[in-house]
Amino acid sequence: MSLLELHGVTKRFGGLTANQDVSFTVDAGQIVGLIGPNGAGKTTAFNCVAGFYAPTSGRIELDGKTISGLTPEACARAGVGRTFQVARTFTSMTACENVMAAALLHERRVGAARAEALKLLAFVNLDHFADKPAGSMTISEQRRLAVARALATVPKLLLMDEVMAGLNPSEVREMVKVVLAIRERGIACLIVEHVLEGIMPIADKIVVLDRGIKIADGTPTEVSRNPAVISAYLGDA
Numbered sequence: 001m002s003l004l005e006l007h008g009v010t011k012r013f014g015g016l017t018a019n020q021d022v023s024f025t026v027d028a029g030q031i032v033g034l035i036g037p038n039g040a041g042k043t044t045a046f047n048c049v050a051g052f053y054a055p056t057s058g059r060i061e062l063d064g065k066t067i068s069g070l071t072p073e074a075c076a077r078a079g080v081g082r083t084f085q086v087a088r089t090f091t092s093m094t095a096c097e098n099v100m101a102a103a104l105l106h107e108r109r110v111g112a113a114r115a116e117a118l119k120l121l122a123f124v125n126l127d128h129f130a131d132k133p134a135g136s137m138t139i140s141e142q143r144r145l146a147v148a149r150a151l152a153t154v155p156k157l158l159l160m161d162e163v164m165a166g167l168n169p170s171e172v173r174e175m176v177k178v179v180l181a182i183r184e185r186g187i188a189c190l191i192v193e194h195v196l197e198g199i200m201p202i203a204d205k206i207v208v209l210d211r212g213i214k215i216a217d218g219t220p221t222e223v224s225r226n227p228a229v230i231s232a233y234l235g236d237a
Helices: 042-050 072-078 095-103 110-123 139-151 169-184 220-224 227-234
Strands: 004-013 016-026 031-035 057-062 080-082 157-161 188-192 205-210 213-218
Touching: 004 042, 016 042, 016 057, 016 205, 016 213, 031 042, 031 169, 042 072, 042 080, 042 157, 042 188, 072 080, 080 139, 095 110, 095 139, 110 139, 139 157, 139 169, 169 188, 205 220, 205 227, 213 220, 213 227
Parallel strands: 031 188, 031 205, 080 157, 157 188
Antiparallel strands: 004 016, 004 057, 205 213
8 A cells, every 4th residue: 555645636726626536656665756847736736735725526545544635734633744835934933843832733831842943954964054043034944944953853755845946056955955855754755847857766666747737657767758748848840
């Protein structure tokens, strides 16, 4: 049994079908890239898994239990962590307080939450920012802070939404190291990404959406040679 299973997930907004009959799996400890052109429905699929949207039809299971239709808080408690395209940090709070806020989902003692936050800041190489305002951090640092905060919710599955977007090559390499270290912890990662040179070398599997429909599902090598994928990204010519 896979950790995450999407079974025929469809999401409609009025007359617009953002996802249509999407099915794929993510195994425990696996890195899966979710890619596709702009408007392919990647973030909508993320939002369905994280509880921000309820699928119009279909079913989503985490660890054998149905989570489709649950609230974001219930999905987080079930083991779904998530970051966003825009790093949503509490800019007036310190980096440590940002992570503590998430740790308090499971840990009711403030001292224990702070201790866990400090460990996670060190994990993403931000321990030197612990007592500094999050608003003073660069975009790259705020993205790693968002990852630390998501990890503080103790996820089985971490949804990462374009964590490499806008980063320079050295910052992309730093984020890749973080993702690989997360996998070493046994946490599965489902990553929406446009920076293909960042995700293709580290992904165990790639799922490709185009106009809301899954057009490919396989290893990075298989997907990169798929004519439908090449056409979706580059055009038939």
